[in-house]
Amino acid sequence: MGDVRRRRGTGTTEPAAGELQVPASLGSLAAIASFVQAVAGRAGLDRHATYRLRLAVDELATNIVTHGYRGGTGRITVRGRAGAGRARIVVEDSAPAFDPVAGCLRPPADVPPERRRIGGLGIHLALTSVDEFSYVRRDGLNISTLTVKAEGTDPCPPRP
Amino acid sequence: MPLSVSLSIEGDTTVIELAGELDADTAPDFHQTIEKAAGHGTRTIEIRMAGVAYMASAGLRSLVFAQQKVADHVTIKVVGAIEPVSRTIRTAGLDRSIVLDG
Numbered sequence: 001m002g003d004v005r006r007r008r009g010t011g012t013t014e015p016a017a018g019e020l021q022v023p024a025s026l027g028s029l030a031a032i033a034s035f036v037q038a039v040a041g042r043a044g045l046d047r048h049a050t051y052r053l054r055l056a057v058d059e060l061a062t063n064i065v066t067h068g069y070r071g072g073t074g075r076i077t078v079r080g081r082a083g084a085g086r087a088r089i090v091v092e093d094s095a096p097a098f099d100p101v102a103g104c105l106r107p108p109a110d111v112p113p114e115r116r117r118i119g120g121l122g123i124h125l126a127l128t129s130v131d132e133f134s135y136v137r138r139d140g141l142n143i144s145t146l147t148v149k150a151e152g153t154d155p156c157p158p159r160p
Numbered sequence: 161m162p163l164s165v166s167l168s169i170e171g172d173t174t175v176i177e178l179a180g181e182l183d184a185d186t187a188p189d190f191h192q193t194i195e196k197a198a199g200h201g202t203r204t205i206e207i208r209m210a211g212v213a214y215m216a217s218a219g220l221r222s223l224v225f226a227q228q229k230v231a232d233h234v235t236i237k238v239v240g241a242i243e244p245v246s247r248t249i250r251t252a253g254l255d256r257s258i259v260l261d262g
Binding site for chain 1: 214216
């Protein structure tokens with residue numbers, strides 16, 4: 001019989017001109033989500049498309065915090081662009097090189113869920129939630145670009 | 161939006177009610193509650209998720225943890241999850257071991 005409430009993280013930079021810079025910590029996830037939802041809103045994405053974009057960026061950012069910087073200090077920069085019927089988010093970090101596409105593990109159908117590597121599943125969710133994904137390593141930065149279209153069909157399969 | 165987690169016992173069912181957003185930052189609260197719920201020894205653990213507007217893979221990790229913590233005869237039910245949340249659960253294949261109840 002308990003009730004637990006948490007306050008979300010603070011210490012982030014307010015979004016200005018389509019860019020958000022936050023410390024690489026799990027406490028920054030709420031600010032990143034708000035930023036992504038604002039970009040999705042400007043692009044006119046519906047609720048489901050907005051959810052998919054938020055999920056993808058959230059999983060990517062979580063991966064940067066926990067595996068990229070390994071809990072150490074660092075920063076994440078998120079840029080957003082709302083185009084006609086599409087929202088594009090660019091996520092940058094200066095952690096060691098990590099290509100999410102190369103590092104993505106599909107959930108194996110023959111392995112029981114309790115024995116699966118859920119960490120790899122986060123990146124799988126990210127990649128299958130967006131309509132377009134690209135990654136480059138440039139000037140010591142991991143740069144991932146995620147795009148969701150307003151009218152896009154949902155590529156996320158119901159089952160692995 | 162923060163996550164609120166409440167825990168209660170209704171007959172032979174331990175009920176965990178979640179509301180808010182379940183991501184890597186808030187999931188530890190859910191995790192701790194699962195640990196307490198597993199200690200109750202009821203036959204069913206019902207996780208009410210109607211108030212969960214968002215769930216990342218961190219929530220999946222908590223559900224897997226729940227499976228690992230309880231005895232084989234204990235049923236874990238997820239009740240009332242919105243469509244994107246239940247889709248994430250199905251994507252992970254967890255609907256094969258957890259009862260997913262609309």
